[in-house]
């Protein structure tokens with residue numbers, strides 16, 4: 270890979286610092302400019318990270334930029350990604366890709382017409398832990414996966430995010446916000462989903478912000494905050510997924526998969542690292558031998574201790590895929606299938622029936638040690 274693509278970022282809020290600070294680890298891309306509906310936010314990030322602050326129009330007309338990363342709020346993902354494609358640039362979006370299947374199909378149509386690529390987070394399934402789990406499954410470590418259980422539960426987002434409004438509006442909620450990590454990893458480990466069922470509820474119609482600077486302010490809840498879903502995969506596996514922001518504490522593991530020969534314990538799919546455990550028919554649960562996967566190496570301190578964070582790996586993989594003419598792991602097909610799963614779960618909850626999915630996708634290629642190393646400088 271010889272070429273380097275110019276990258277622009279639209280949306281200079283909370284998560285943008287992760288993209289600015291981690292993108293220099295990767296080959297093939299260089300962040301050159303940033304923009305935001307709030308120009309001050311763009312100017313602040315530009316100064317912090319030594320790039321140019323532009324208006325959205327200027328960034329979209331900037332000839333040096335080949336790929337634009339969309340880090341706006343979920344409701345703005347579709348119009349901003351559409352404008353990026355219409356300006357003739359590839360898109361890599363934060364999750365969720367879009368809020369409806371129709372929006373995703375429209376992006377697919379424009380991208381196809383203009384011969385452009387659309388990619389989307391999450392990329393945490395490319396992490397060392399999740400790729401170790403993938404290798405173990407591919408090698409038949411637990412036989413054929415027949416079922417599983419996933420839990421992503423907590424009290425909410427209004428205690429840490431400075432502007433938590435979007436989490437409680439359509440397009441937010443725990444399934445569209447946290448679900449992408451779980452669904453992307455289930456697609457990584459099991460493949461596409463066939464149909465879903467769900468029950469949904471909300472514990473309260475308002476939330477009170479306790480983070481700064483808006484502590485004490487009340488915000489409305491317009492989307493379910495507890496979702497109990499059932500997923501049937503094309504492979505025949507059935508998995509339960511509970512996503513909630515109405516739970517103060519619990520003792521469920523993030524992701525357990527049960528196979529004909531044993532069980533697999535997968536760490537939190539919101540992160541790249543963690544310990545993967547498994548048992549055979551002897552029920553003896555043991556950690557899998559650690560491997561030297563580059564996206565499992567600790568590179569950050571966090572309040573919970575050292576951790577591996579390689580967000581932007583999905584963008585680097587998309588850029589490499591563009592240059593090498595291959596399929597990107599965080600592709601439109603897979604993330605739009607994820608949107609189909611999540612929006613169908615919400616619809617199943619609303620209508621009280623199972624929903625057959627209308628989209629499908631392939632499993633992404635595994636990302637072994639050498640392939641991951643090739644993405645890094």
Ligand SMILES: NC(=O)c1ccc[n+]([C@@H]2O[C@H](COP(=O)([O-])OP(=O)(O)OC[C@H]3O[C@@H](n4cnc5c(N)ncnc54)[C@H](O)[C@@H]3O)[C@@H](O)[C@H]2O)c1
Pocket residue numbers: 279280281282283284285304305306307310325340341342343345349363364365432446
């Ligand atoms: N914060 C996190 O830890 C985190 C982690 C992973 C993914 N994400 C995802 O990243 C996205 C952004 O989250 P965030 O926490 O950074 O949000 P944020 O509210 O902190 O930042 C969003 C930024 O987008 C800008 N914006 C909004 N609409 C815009 C538009 N139409 N055009 C241009 N700019 C616009 C806002 O002014 C703001 O600066 C969300 O989709 C979220 O799900 C966030």
